[in-house]
Amino acid sequence: MAGSVNKVILVGNLGIDPEVRHTQSGSKIVSFTLATSDTWNDRQSGERRERTEWHRVVIFNERAGDVAERFLRKGRKVYIEGELRTRKWTDQGGQEHYTTEVVIDRFRGELVLIDSNRGEGGFGGGSSGGRSGGSSGNANRNAGWDAPGGDDLDNEIPF
Amino acid sequence: MAGSVNKVILVGNLGIDPEVRHTQSGSKIVSFTLATSDTWNDRQSGERRERTEWHRVVIFNERAGDVAERFLRKGRKVYIEGELRTRKWTDQGGQEHYTTEVVIDRFRGELVLIDSNRGEGGFGGGSSGGRSGGSSGNANRNAGWDAPGGDDLDNEIPF
Amino acid sequence: MAGSVNKVILVGNLGIDPEVRHTQSGSKIVSFTLATSDTWNDRQSGERRERTEWHRVVIFNERAGDVAERFLRKGRKVYIEGELRTRKWTDQGGQEHYTTEVVIDRFRGELVLIDSNRGEGGFGGGSSGGRSGGSSGNANRNAGWDAPGGDDLDNEIPF
Amino acid sequence: MAGSVNKVILVGNLGIDPEVRHTQSGSKIVSFTLATSDTWNDRQSGERRERTEWHRVVIFNERAGDVAERFLRKGRKVYIEGELRTRKWTDQGGQEHYTTEVVIDRFRGELVLIDSNRGEGGFGGGSSGGRSGGSSGNANRNAGWDAPGGDDLDNEIPF
DNA sequence: TTTT
DNA sequence: TTTT
Numbered sequence: 001m002a003g004s005v006n007k008v009i010l011v012g013n014l015g016i017d018p019e020v021r022h023t024q025s026g027s028k029i030v031s032f033t034l035a036t037s038d039t040w041n042d043r044q045s046g047e048r049r050e051r052t053e054w055h056r057v058v059i060f061n062e063r064a065g066d067v068a069e070r071f072l073r074k075g076r077k078v079y080i081e082g083e084l085r086t087r088k089w090t091d092q093g094g095q096e097h098y099t100t101e102v103v104i105d106r107f108r109g110e111l112v113l114i115d116s117n118r119g120e121g122g123f124g125g126g127s128s129g130g131r132s133g134g135s136s137g138n139a140n141r142n143a144g145w146d147a148p149g150g151d152d153l154d155n156e157i158p159f
Numbered sequence: 160m161a162g163s164v165n166k167v168i169l170v171g172n173l174g175i176d177p178e179v180r181h182t183q184s185g186s187k188i189v190s191f192t193l194a195t196s197d198t199w200n201d202r203q204s205g206e207r208r209e210r211t212e213w214h215r216v217v218i219f220n221e222r223a224g225d226v227a228e229r230f231l232r233k234g235r236k237v238y239i240e241g242e243l244r245t246r247k248w249t250d251q252g253g254q255e256h257y258t259t260e261v262v263i264d265r266f267r268g269e270l271v272l273i274d275s276n277r278g279e280g281g282f283g284g285g286s287s288g289g290r291s292g293g294s295s296g297n298a299n300r301n302a303g304w305d306a307p308g309g310d311d312l313d314n315e316i317p318f
Numbered sequence: 319m320a321g322s323v324n325k326v327i328l329v330g331n332l333g334i335d336p337e338v339r340h341t342q343s344g345s346k347i348v349s350f351t352l353a354t355s356d357t358w359n360d361r362q363s364g365e366r367r368e369r370t371e372w373h374r375v376v377i378f379n380e381r382a383g384d385v386a387e388r389f390l391r392k393g394r395k396v397y398i399e400g401e402l403r404t405r406k407w408t409d410q411g412g413q414e415h416y417t418t419e420v421v422i423d424r425f426r427g428e429l430v431l432i433d434s435n436r437g438e439g440g441f442g443g444g445s446s447g448g449r450s451g452g453s454s455g456n457a458n459r460n461a462g463w464d465a466p467g468g469d470d471l472d473n474e475i476p477f
Numbered sequence: 478m479a480g481s482v483n484k485v486i487l488v489g490n491l492g493i494d495p496e497v498r499h500t501q502s503g504s505k506i507v508s509f510t511l512a513t514s515d516t517w518n519d520r521q522s523g524e525r526r527e528r529t530e531w532h533r534v535v536i537f538n539e540r541a542g543d544v545a546e547r548f549l550r551k552g553r554k555v556y557i558e559g560e561l562r563t564r565k566w567t568d569q570g571g572q573e574h575y576t577t578e579v580v581i582d583r584f585r586g587e588l589v590l591i592d593s594n595r596g597e598g599g600f601g602g603g604s605s606g607g608r609s610g611g612s613s614g615n616a617n618r619n620a621g622w623d624a625p626g627g628d629d630l631d632n633e634i635p636f
Numbered sequence: 637t638t639t640t
Numbered sequence: 641t642t643t644t
Contacts, residue, residue, distance in 0.1 A: 003271055003272050003274075003554070003643075003644075004271070004487075004488050004489045004514055004515075004643075005238055005486060005487060005488035005556075006487055006489070006515070007240075007485070008484070008485050008486075009327065009482060009484040009486070010481075010482060010484070010561075011397055011430065011480070011481050012481045035481070036481035036483040038481075040584065053561060053563065077432070077480070079162075079164055079329055081166075083530075084487075084577075084579075085530060086530065086577070097574060097575075098574075100561075100563070100577035108269075112162055112164055114162050114329065114395070115162075162395070163328075163329050163330045163353070163356075164328060164329035164354065165328055165330070165356070165371055166328070167325070167326050167327075167402065168323060168325040168326075168327070168486065169324060169325070169402075170323035170488070170591065171322045171324070171638070172637095172638035173637085173638065174638045192637060192638080195324040195639095196322055196640085199425065209640095211637095212324055212401075212403060212404065213404070213637075213638085214324075214402060233637075233638075235638090236591070236638090236639075242356075243326065243371060243373060243402075245372070245418070254413050256415060256416075257415075257416075258416070259404070261402075271488065321556075321589055321591050321639075322638095323589055325558075397480075428482075430482055432480050491642065492641035492643095493641055493642085510641060510642080511642080512642040513642090513643095514642085527644095529642075529643085553642090554643080
């Protein structure tokens with residue numbers, strides 16, 4: 001009710017193959033790391049410098065998760081639109097930590113395959129595979145597509 | 160097969176009260192103009208300059224349309240996320256024209272009320288009104304919310 | 319002074335090779351058309367449907383224009399961030415028309431090459447070509463990079 | 478060589494007054510926390526639920542920092558466009574931590590005041606204050622606006 | 637036609 | 641710690 005916007009837009013390359021897990025209620029969760037990099041000329045030295053940023057992407061949306069699982073692999077380029085979410089967790093030593101993730105959930109977010117050369121591994125897709133964006137994001141066009149347990153999905157995740 | 164993105168993000172003020180119409184199939188369409196403005200200092204004259212840009216926003220999404228109809232009025236500030244769509248039309252003289260609009264449809268887009276002072280006219284809102292973003296956009300959480308006629312909705316619009 | 323935002327984000331493919339022209343004051347202007355497409359399943363027929371949207375992109379920023387001129391070609395995929403601008407023009411018959419464009423100017427906007435396989439024509443780029451985004455957009459890091467005539471650049475354009 | 482995009486768009490309210498500090502080289506750094514919130518109806522219970530997300534915003538851009546320092550206060554609403562950056566730090570106990578921030582630096586990012594009711598404290602602004610977006614972001618229109626030390630600015634920050 |  |  002706040003009148004707020006929380007949006008992240010990334011175009012980058014996967015650092016790992018997508019990892020798939022399921023909640024107790026059966027919902028699929030797909031996650032991976034995504035690299036973006038920035039290059040610029042240092043003003044003083046004149047040298048070319050580069051910074052790579054790693055983002056953790058987590059997909060709760062079933063359709064987008066399916067697309068990620070089927071078509072994304074380490075090294076692939078993808079457009080991700082999601083929201084920032086920071087969660088708290090405690091390590092074995094009892095230390096508290098915070099991790100910020102880019103989340104595509106069932107309400108919002110999008111995943112678009114940017115590479116044209118998908119399918120290198122023979123997992124197909126072909127011309128039918130098509131654009132993931134349309135079928136991911138917020139679509140929810142098939143009734144009841146997400147599992148019971150719904151809204152507290154996040155609490156079930158054992159990262 | 161596209162791997163494309165078509166996204167517009169606007170924060171601006173309505174130039175008119177939202178206009179509501181319905182397709183033959185009963186779907187609601189809400190539209191209005193939105194002003195954004197830019198100011199800068201002219202390099203040569205040093206004068207302050209301003210340019211106002213007018214955008215035509217068209218909402219096919221029922222929920223976002225409801226929010227717009229209920230809470231938006233001329234002068235209000237709103238965040239709009241939609242996609243660019245250009246349509247062709249012919250004037251009475253037979254001349255062809257093209258008009259580009261920012262569209263929120265049932266698949267994509269969002270509308271967030273930015274003004275806190277909504278409700279000036281007493282049309283309420285209250286705690287129920289709430290934030291439109293969550294309920295608009297792509298939600299479609301209530302089954303079958305859009306009327307038959309569906310995908311060729313656009314062709315029915317008599318602008 | 320309005321507190322407004324006017325932003326367009328596109329990922330699409332060029333429909334033509336970039337066209338380069340110069341204002342009387344010597345500034346370079348690069349423009350091209352960009353296609354984005356959307357596919358979805360029609361609810362009634364169940365058929366796969368597709369809509370292609372064409373956008374006109376105009377670059378006033380010298381750096382982004384340089385990158386476009388050197389690396390972009392018909393068919394290439396690019397990420398464009400710009401603002402919407404609608405201009406009025408009159409055809410030979412005296413008819414008035416409006417055209418909406420996505421503009422990258424010296425203040426705002428960005429262009430990022432998305433294709434990895436740039437350089438097909440042997441115009442190089444190599445590993446040095448690098449990311450265009452950093453050097454385009456709003457950088458203006460080299461003093462006085464844009465030509466005299468500055469702020470009324472737009473008025474000089476003979477589209 | 479990346480062809481990547483790293484962009485965050487937030488509209489939210491400040492949780493604190495902006496904090497201002499300076500690097501050894503004299504550059505100003507302004508930071509604050511920003512809240513965005515999301516509300517939705519729980520599917521199971523039907524109850525209204527809300528999640529508030531807190532973001533840490535850090536501004537290295539001098540102009541945007543000036544605007545933030547002058548016009549932003551706890552509770553104000555602002556549009557922020559920046560990039561995600563995660564930095565590592567070690568607490569007193571020797572424990573390593575990571576913090577993700579939304580950064581506006583001299584190359585990229587934007588800050589737009591959304592509240593119309595700025596100036597509550599009488600710190601003015603008037604017609605001069607105006608919109609920050611134009612003067613922040615990437616402008617760098619006044620030569621040499623940022624202090625020596627430039628590119629490794631980030632390393633000097635003692636958060 | 638909006639807003640500051 | 642914000643806001644509605």
